[in-house]
Amino acid sequence: MSTELNTLQEKSLHALKQSFGYDSFREGQWEAISAVLNQRDTLVLMPTGGGKSICYQIPALVLEGLTLVVSPLISLMQDQVQQLSEQGVKAAYLNSSLSKEEEQRIYKSLGDGDIRLLYVAPEKLLRHYFLQHISEFDLSLIAIDEAHCVSHWGHDFRQDYRALGQLKNNFPNTPIIALTATADTATQADILHQLNMHDPFVYRGGFDRPNIRYNLLSKYKGFDQVVSFVEQQGGNGGIVYCGSRAKVDDLTLKLQHAGIPCDGYHAGKSNDEREDVQNRFLRDELQVVVATVAFGMGINKSNVRFVVHHDVPRSVESFYQETGRAGRDGMPAEALLLYDERDAARIKKWIADGATPERFQIEMQKFDAMQAFAESQTCRRQVLLNYFSDYLGEPCGNCDICQDPPKMFDATRQAQMVLSCIYRLKSDTSAQYVIDVLRGKSIRKIIDNQHNLLSTYAIGKTESDNYWHNIIQQLIHQGLVYIDMTRNGILQLNESARPILKGEKTIEMALPRLSVSAAKKNKYVPTNIDKQLFAKLKQLRKQIADENNLPAFVIFSDASLADMTAKLPTSKSDFIRVNGVGETKLERYGEPFIHLIEEYLAANSSHLERSFL
Template sequence: MFSSIGDVILSESALSQLLADVFGYTAFREGQQQVIEAVQQHRDALVLMPTGGGKSLCYQLPALASDGLTVVISPLISLMQDQVEALQTMGVAAAALNNGLTPEQNASIMEQLNSNSIRLLYVSPERAMQGFFIRLLQQWQVSLVAIDEAHCISQWGHDFRPEYGQLGQLRETLPNVPFMALTATADAATEADIITRLHLHDPVVYKGSFDRPNIRYVVEEKYKPYKQVTDYIKKQRGASGIVYCGSRKKVEELAEKLQREGLRAAGYHAGMAHSQREFVLRGFVRDDIDVVVATVAFGMGINKPNVRFVVHFDVPRSVEGYYQETGRAGRDGLPAEAVLLYDPSDAAWIKSIIVDHPDEDRRRIEQHKFAAMQAMSEAQTCRRLVLLNYFNEYRDKPCGNCDICLDPPRQYDGTVDAQKVLSCIYRVSQRFGMNHVIDVLRGSKSQRLMELGHDKLSTYGIGADQSHEYWLGVVRQLIHRGLVIQNVQQYGVLQLTDAARPVLRGEIALQLAEPRINLVVSKPRVADRGDYDKVLFRRLRALRKTIADAEEVPPFVVFNDTSLVEMAVNYPIDETAMLAITGVGQKKLERYGQEFIAAISAYLDADDEPVSRF
């Protein structure tokens, strides 16, 4: 099979060769080839892949196989610069136009663009919508426009940015250029909004799995948070991590406490001077700082694959936000951990803030999203199932790698309880929310319930023997199991799915967790770091840091941790063996291969028996 991109025709084998030579990968990840084929056919695409799932390659590889220019719209300068540095290290002609450039640098990039010698250009949405820049785009040979973090365009997204909303106009000025929207977090409402607002024409929609099996999800009761976080970080022994806090004050207090404990930590929030924020980000990306304590301002600009843990000091305001933030751990595919400290009083405080939002539609959306986040925090079923089901990726098999799976709550035959809830949802015509359904179950005598005549329903009062909190736990489990959905576009009403029918009919039994009225969760277990030569890994990591500092690039630009771990397993001591390591392409072999081969050979010569596989 042959495909055409611009004026270039490449076979599938040639694309695979390009993948190996430039990026050092021997095979495409799931979904990448499907999306690339859509670009080859000049079709629009919406790509939903988890953080670390390989979204960037979906536009980077077509760019290399094209005679034209691929324009990537990205939200933050730091993110663009990291991408450009990594691509340039692999020999790719890439550049970023931003306000941090000198006039000379800007002029040089413009000259290269005008001579068609740049393949990938990164710009912000603000620059992309400037009139003079749009006119330049119409002059250049643009083969693809890729919009990263596309959830920012949607009113339903957790990080709505008004400037993203204008990008649909850009589509009208480049009608014959395929557009690709990419995001790691989008529920059904956000997905539809992205397609509409960007004017995507019959797009190929690829939804990768939202599952990040290498991340262990843990919720711990929040009782002495500063001590809990300090003790946890000390156990990580210098691993890279992020701690998210809900306020600037907490960021500053926690960062100071960690520093007093001798930990290489720093704070980051939007109230700090730009130069200070850049210093912290640079230090973290370059492994000079181990832990960043931050507000969500420390967000999409992080391009660091070896973050081993993310701690939430406070509960996030949406599942999308939580997923995005925890997804910054373990992007290299190695074991990582996401720890959430949960206190129901924090949830009550956030609810009070949301209620005060002046815009009714926005308030309604945020209330729904936070309710889902609170439900995940209080869940008695597998955390990963809750996450995946929220994104409509329904599964019924527990993951075995979260606190609930590792320390499961007591199970009981919940068939009758489930039937009561499902029947009640049906009896109120699937038109009411969670609290109203529970009020009917418990026989509430509220004025509204009486006016609706719901006290006459057969399900009225059949759950009066249990508390509101008990039924809340049952309903949430049914949502997590995919038997019930909360429709955000219809004010959070509960609706039955096809999976509810056999339970209602009594055709199958349903095991539920006994609702925990008072949250009791297990202590987090530190993730296993894998079976590889730890001593060699540390030596290779030190060599990587030396090279990176000399070249003034982040260490992962040289090689990421996945590559170093493979080297510490397979001990490559010649070029052929080194090329077989994930992430080692021809350019990187030529640039760094001999130094790493020499280091591994010296290590093996010093000790004929490799040690420290523990």
């Protein structure tokens, strides 16, 4: 390594500790940073929470001049600037939320050299007057966040991002760093092409988020399943995604009636309403936000502990990005997907009806991959990572399939019961009606249609609705039954059902899994956390955050609090060694946390002494 690069690495490590409180770079960060410092265009692929932002924030602090950051959402800019300010980094944003006076103050600060990072939306950046204005400053780096938006192969393609390729014409000598967590091979190649990158350095980090435990349940009474799962979370915060505004509103009411502090977020609400919901969530005043995908990339909250998908997403990339909003601090997190074949059939119909000819094939391929993930009976993480060509050789041990493997059984009899019932109902019925007949329910429609006289009536009464729903789902997966969306989603028999009905062939299924097991522990749960002290530290953090009108995670992350319980710092020299504690945060917040730890140790000295004996 050259002397110059050695010096730059020392400066970078100093900036990392001073501003962000970390002693060393994570995997891939220094490789990307050193490429940028050597003036090379760079593409960085790292998982959400993997530390992508550091890859341009450190060069911004080491290089002379201004770093321009292209960001897609106002809320994301605001969050990142707020966090950087708390870390002592001079940053600002320019977007439509600012008044003319505020905008002028920022331009003056730029002229005075008081700002190191400036966040802008692509729409603003590409205006002629702005490009002219910004060219007056010494531009050392252009960072393009959420770079998958550049590519038409990406799951979140945006036309304004596509035009960013012209930046190379305006600033030919300024390196560009593009960053994303969600890009398959085709999207990666398209990003490089669209941004006109010259001889780029590409860092392809792993896509794995090992701290997230993936769970999937066959959806049956999805609202009730979500309520049950959220109640298992012990008050931890999370996001629940729904496929429509109506579902968001319905589920929000249900969770509120269950006593869970939550609110809904979707495009049907006003800007003020959405901003209020997001701010309350960021400040831990809401445990749960129920949202459509409108609640998207602007979520920079590090202590989200779970993400639920009430409805199946339209692509693996969307699923990966949305679940990646949990556990950004590296602490244990949960992801739950509720899957129903009827939802899948509806989405395929929406794609067929709504996609342009150019997008149809792409969107259908992406959804087919998402459907394959949901229907797989092998390690969830292996299937997920394989999609991104990030092959995992062994099962992960931290998903529902690994921790509670499917138990296969001879399901020929159960299959014959369902198939026979569908046949006798003249293939003109919904899954729920088949279940009602199988279980012998005395509902008016059954009596009026005299379906209580069928030989299949009540033959499945010993099993629950959820059990039979799962069996029907598996029959659909195995191609014996299909959903006819042209006839309101009714069940129809395929020809392959005939040999099962005749007893000429047997069938195996997985024993239905009806709930997420609360007994199964996330294997990434730290074992050295003093839970009592951790709770006291969280309480203090919330108090300080409220006094400073800040989200709690901006003060210190959950991971930093956990490290405090392990290191028990009782002086400033000890406290600065806690992960995530930089010099600015030490001076602003260190004292009350040190004082609390000292008090806790004094009050528990006898107990702690006994525990070491």
